[in-house]
Amino acid sequence: MCGTCQEFAPTYKALATELAGPNLKFGAVNIDETAGMNLAQQEKILDEGIPNIKLYGGSGDPRAQPQGIA
Numbered sequence: 001m002c003g004t005c006q007e008f009a010p011t012y013k014a015l016a017t018e019l020a021g022p023n024l025k026f027g028a029v030n031i032d033e034t035a036g037m038n039l040a041q042q043e044k045i046l047d048e049g050i051p052n053i054k055l056y057g058g059s060g061d062p063r064a065q066p067q068g069i070a
Contacts, residue, residue, distance in 0.1 A: 001032060008051040 001009070016026035029036040031050070039045075045052045 001030065002050065005051045012051070012053075 012026075012028070020026055029039055029045075031037045031040045031045070040050075043054065045054075
């Protein structure tokens with residue numbers, strides 16, 4: 001895990017702990033692993049920069065932006 005991601009990890013974990021519930025789930029992807037890198041490339045995470053947070057609507061499609069999020 002890169003230094004920036006290591007620094008962000010405690011903040012992410014605290015946010016996930018505080019906000020997680022039956023309608024909001026959190027997950028993490030390790031791009032040091034092949035499967036994680038493949039997913040990051042598919043979602044164009046590396047083009048946007050890391051660490052990165054994606055918000056997915058109920059369909060699982062990041063283009064289906066939840067209401068009220070701009």
